[in-house]
Each structure stands twice: as C-alpha cells, then as structure tokens.
Amino acid sequence: MTIAVAKLSDPAVRAFVAAVNSGDRTAFRDLLTPDATMSDDGSDRDVDDWTEREIFSSHGHMDVQSESDGGHALIASYNNDTWGEMRTAWRFTVDHGKISRFETGQA
Template sequence: MTIRSTRLGDPAVRAFVTAVDHHDRDGFPALPASGATMADDGGERDLTEWIDREIFSSHGHPEADDESGGGLLLARHRDDTWGELRTRWSFTVDDDGRISRFETGEA
C-alpha cells in the first residue's frame, strides 16, 4: 500500500518527497542542508546533477510503500529512463531539520 507523501513522519523527508512528487524544481534546492551529499547504489554522486537527471529531467518520483524510523523508505521509483524500480531511500536529517545526506539504490 502506498504511503502518500503528506503522511510521511519526518518533516524533512516529507518535504523532500512532496517536492519530488510535485516536480518542484524551484523549491527543491532549499530543502537539503548546505553541503548535503548523496549516494546512488553505493556510489557517491553530485547531488545537484543527480537530482536534475534522475528526478526532474526524467520525471522521476518515489512512491513510498514502507517507512521506518530514522528516515528509511522502501519505495517504487518511476522515471522515464529506468521505468519502475523497487528502491530504498535512507535520509540523514541534521539538527536544523534539513537533509544532510541521502542514499538510494535498488532494494
């Protein structure tokens, strides 16, 4: 069963997924903390470049199926490049409530 982004528990994760769901390219850059990092399938990636390529340019979005404490989502990620993949997303939220790191990859 899909969890709507507006029902995700952590406010920073909820804002991230909601921005992706709504393809809010203008609002998205304000969400990650300054200097935020990310990895995809274990490889470090440039956050800005990856978000543009894997989310906004390819119309990508995750549909959360399960949420665990500590910022972990299991989701079906769909985009125009890869189609649909079962993915895991792990978010680290800093003391200011902003995402300082996230990791994603096939589940």
C-alpha cells in the same frame, strides 16, 4: 499499498518526497543543507547533476511503500522516464530540519 506523502513521519523527508513528485527544483534544493551529499547504489554522486538527471529532467516519482527509523528510511516504488519503475530504498540524514545526506539504491 502506498503511504500518502502527507502521512510520512519526518517533515524534511515528507518535503523531499513532495518536491520530487511535483518536480519542484526550488523546494527540493531549499530542503537540503548547502553541503548535502548523496549516493546511488553505494557510490557518491554530485547532488545537482544526479537529481537533475534522475529526478527532474526524467520526471521522477516516488510511491512510498513503507517507512522505518523514525521516517528516515523509506522503501518506495520509484519511476522515471529513463529507467521505468523500480523498487528502491532511501535513507536520509536530517540535521536541524534539513537533509544533509540521502542514499538511494535498488531494494
């Protein structure tokens, strides 16, 4: 069972998932703080390089299965053209309505 994007608890996380799923680079970048950081499977990555490769140019899509921690932690089925479908965990740090860090990895 998936959770509709509109039903996600945290507005910044909701906007993140919506931007990923619509391939909207501008909306995605606008919801991150200027100094936002991220990690993939425990290794810090360059946000712009990683998101272009793993989300936008490979048509990434998140189907959220569950959320916890006030909407700052998600389990999602993530699909892109490079890796296919995988079960992923996402954790977000939200500061003043913007995402300052996100962490993802296989769940």
